[in-house]
Amino acid sequence: MTGTDNGREAYAAERAELARLLPPAPGTDLPPGRHEHHRERLMNLIDDDTARARGRTGADAQDRARERAGRPDRSRLLRPSFLAPATALAVAGALVLGYAAQNGGGPADTGDTRSVSQVLLRMSDAAGRSDALPIRDDQFLYTRGTGRDVDLTSGKAVIGPLEESESWYSQKPGPQKKLGLIRQGGHTVPINAELGDSEGTRPGLNRPTYRWLATLPTDPRQLLDYFDEITPKFEGEDRDQALFESIGGLVGHALLPPDTAAGLFEAVALIPGVTRTPDAVDALGRKGVGIARDDERSGVRTEWVFDPEDLSYLGWSSHLTRDTEYGKKGDFMGDSAVIETAVVDKAGVKPQS
Template sequence: MNDDASSSRPVTDDVAGEVARLLPPPPVGDLTRGRHLHHRERLMHEIDHDRDQAAAKPGATPSGRRARLLRPALLMPVTALALAGALTAGLALSGDGSGSGNGGGARDTASATEGSGQAGALLGRISKAAMSTEAETVREDQFVYTRSSFREADVTSGKAVTDPLKEREIWLPQRSGPLKKLGLVRQDGESLPINPELGEENGTPAGLHRPTYRWFASLPTDPDALLKYLYAKTSESDTQEHDQVVFDEIRSLVSGQIMPPENAAAFFKAAARIPGVTKAPDARDVTGRKGTGIAREDTEHGERSEWVFDADDLSYLGARTYLTRDTVQGEKGTLLYGEAIHDQAVVDTEGARPTKGS
């Protein structure tokens, strides 16, 4: 109805929940935990927008803008209405990494091998290159700075429409936490704080979804043990193969932070043990830079993820994820997400750019 009082009521978390419950179930399977969190992220942006409008009215108390950011691989802009339906689909996923399937997705890697063929050989070289990198100690009072280019798919209409290439800078604090401010993002001329997810308003500690240098250093450097940990801590899903979830998780971890060399080497060795990983000799990042690469295709759902490394020093350049066949999301070849890392360094102050030569 068009009652003035109800139509002007500020949007709250309770109201958003009511909307989600009233919507019919979506015509897709469960979302992965990462995609579920992303949809929730975008819904909260819409809620905050409505709150800000309400606060702008005479006599209202200003509410301050919120920017709540996930790792770049999880960002896809959608509107609040579409998000509420997506949230309904994602309620089956728990926040602690458990999900459908074998009790949290833990995988027995006792018989895992080093990785065969060209992909295993390449990842072995990449692992050695990472191990030979000069170790850089990152203090807890410092920030990891990353400057990147990215493109992402807007799925508002139900079809993936890839947005133009954008630039982004991110500063991530290295304190173990729990933290109520998770960092700073600068994009489209705005600098906005990165705030905790729902349920973590009291602070988010360091961990898989807020990795820090010290947290990385606490992980096992044995690739079998590391892979077992990652399979146990990532959710299974009806919309993505679990092997693909872990493959994508490793990429987001190695691209978004700085870690001790022995841990970086372990992540690449672990990736070589994931079934289906192949060499991608023609891999390019989202800006077109060509290097040597590896890839994994989710054949069940028609998505392929590629990682690109510099052909000379084997440093990470970027990644792309795109459709390998026509699906409900779009036509074969549609880009779902792509990134290119241009600069990554440790800085002492949030918002500060690294100096040349640092």
């Protein structure tokens, strides 16, 4: 369901009412601007055949490359042979760090909910007015990005080097066994279908093509309810955090239709515990406004970083909000940054300048 005229009128009325209840924006608040389209975050696993062909070390290298492309993989957390980099912790931190959390101070204050509602409404308005980057079913979404992993195999968080990568994601409809390519460190490897998808991975949360995204509800409440239906459930998780991360995978890493992007930002405003952080920083050191949420079970805060001028997505960062087995409160737990996003006709080909 993409929303009827009545649904759109109700949606607009809700937004107007929320805006009326909020205090006037101070002059130093962020101006509305164009919401840039973002790289796609797919949660696909390099299949076992590739892992066996390249050996465990090679598979781990592929996994790190895919993480640097901004696609943390929830399914990898269920496989103990893999590392648990910070991007994956941000997606399902309760499963990885929950048991290790120590008693101690609670999450730091990150701002009031009225402030974050203002920012998200402005992001929604900017997104709804943006021009959609055209992309056909036979094209690929190209992303160049960088970031750092955290290695937890020693029992402590060890920060990895900043690594740049490029990715190409197919927009083909229907189930696909080959989803694109990823390149890092001079090596290019295929992105295969989700583990278990023997007939190929269909468009959806794990493969958010532009065509699929355009079918999503645009009403924020309906959108949040739909994400609650399609986001995998894990015992003991913070469900609100799971929804925050699920939507974040699209807000930060997918090519979004304007109406879908607008609805997603307002859906995030409905999630309890979401706050604004004024001094967020991405992997390139670019400062911006942050939209954040603390996973109190795991002790991990995830921040999405947006440009303070035009509200475009810059990247994400993560750190501990309390002492855990892996580190102390405030310790860095991974980050990323988007450098370039474009549409290309062929996988492996860089966009023209």
